[in-house]
Amino acid sequence: MSGAEVPRRAGLPLRMLAVGLAGLGGAVAVSFLTLNPTSALLLSALFGAGLLYFLLSRFMGWSDRWMVIAVPLLWLGIFFLVPFFVLGRISLSETMIARPPYSPLWETDAQGNVEIIASLQNYWFILGDALYRNAYLSSIKIAAISTVFALLLGYPIAYFIARSPEPRRSFLLLLVVLPFWTSFLLRVYAWIGFLRRDGVINNTLIWLGVIDEPLVMMQTDFAVYIGIVYTYLPFMILPLYANLVKLDGALLEAASDLGATPMVTFFTVTLPLSLPGVIAGSMLVFIPAIGEYVIPALLGGPDTLMIGRTLWDEFFSARDWPVASAVAIIMLILVVIPMMWLQAVQNRQEEGQ
């Protein structure tokens, strides 16, 4: 992409601003350097990025468009691709009692011949072992059921917020996001207080006389479902809300004018038009739920089989890094493939509209 494609003159004030901000960041960074290493690092990074941006755009003719994509690309490269390749590399080796605890991928013998010893045996082992298969299937099942419940719960909430009068909406959205102000771990721990034998729920029900014996809720799949649905509900609500709030009220009036009852209008107009929101929300719940470790570890029982836990056990109990890496890679593929497929479907639909 050449710089000529983007009107460079128009971008100039923006660039000046970037340089100015970078300069400011640099100045503050220097003053912070002795006080707080973290913020100093951040501000220096800002300074460096601004300087790099200025130099590249000014002297190398890089277009602004490239620069905009470069930041997320860099992010993905450092925090996704590099770890992915590290995992991939480990998954091809054998476990060893060493440091790090896996074999090298090639060996050079005395004659200088290079022998490649990378193998896919870890993958064959995982695919052939029912334990792992069940863990994957059970993860997918738990994630799918949680997604359905999050959708059933989140859709009415998102709909209600989207239909609320404008000034109230931001307040309601604030309530949805409010739990994020507390640590995720703390919120899951809080559920233990509710669900355990002498927890809030059992005590209340016994006090009300509804039950005589406390219900067993902790360390069951039920508790895991509650934990996942509770934790990921905002990720369902927000994209659904963003979609529903855009819905043209005239379409609902048109449907009603043409003889549709509110219920029929919902199923023939609102729901089909909100499908992109449903898909986005479901992906945002389903994908992290598949790999969830903390919730089944804290709320689930010994029977709760989820791949996140298997992964943890493989890494830290069995200390078999190569198998653990292969487990992680397969999980990634399981998640990425449906995601890409959905993305493709959505793109095709958007082209149509």
Added chain:
Amino acid sequence: MTSNPAIAANTRPWRDPDAKPFISIQHVTKRFGDFTAVNDVSLDIFRGELFCLLGGSGCGKSTLLRMLAGFETPTEGKILIDGVDLAGTPPDRRPTNMMFQSYALFPHMSVEKNVAYGLLREGKSKAEAMSHAAEMLKLVKLEKFARRKPHQLSGGQRQRVALARALAKQPKVLLLDEPLGALDKKLREETQFELIRIQETLGVTFIVVTHDQDEAMTLATRIGVMTEGVIEQVGEPREIYETPKSRFVADFIGSVNLFEGRVGPAAPDLMRVETEDLGPVVAPPVAGLTQGQTIWLAMRPERAWLTRERPAESVNCVPGVVQDMGYVGHMSSYMVKLANGRLVRVTQANEGRRDNPISWDEQVHVSFEPADFRVLTE
């Protein structure tokens, strides 16, 4: 400007005092909090009419339409269609259908499914609904586009889909909210006559809301001019144009010169009016005016005569200077500055090829026939 009203029915039932109205709006008021959108409106509309509610934005015309459709509930008053009080009837059970200003086509459905939507809600079978939808699409000349999605159509085609969808259920009354507002000028003019053709073919009563006076004049059997929540005047397009009841209506429909004056001493068959701009003039007599009362004289620009010499027989004549002129082809429009600085708009038809038309900075005389003054007291 005096386009003939397109009469859908051959009769003009509103001229018959015994005729039974088809739609009866009785003392309807709609308030939103402190704001009164529609203020005590009463209106009778007859079967087969193409009635236009005309007014500027915020005059309450759309609110009135939405009350007919059932999207708003009147604060006071009632609405009857075909003798049935519609209070408490939700939009999905009213004998009305609406064509929305934004068209409100369902983006996820094809054109034919959009048109069939209302028919399916009536409980028609899918085959029946689809074949009827195909007929409707033929009526609006869109049968080739049945499988397209709305976003694949042009603005004019979408407008016709919206019309077909609203007409598919054969409503007793079709409500049209700025039906031509989103079309460009040329398409709008063509579509006006298309609308009249369809309305005459089906005989459905149309109520059209518009802010465009040309559109209202072309389409309507009768026009209701609205401002600030009240209907100022109801009448045939010619009545509204020729005999406006108030300064607002005179000013809103077409362009007009308004002169303030006081009633002079009585004379037989004519009325003398003392005006600041024109001096003493003669106007047609109006009953019930007292001497000295303040009135307004409304005069359409095309009714005045512009000459270089003072015409001998002229009753009302004032001198002036042409300050500005515009040549529009079939006519020329002049701004004439009178002695006291007042500008008067005069248009002259260009009937023949005059060798020496009146032009800028010429001394001219503006003459008015007494009968071309419309005397307004409001």
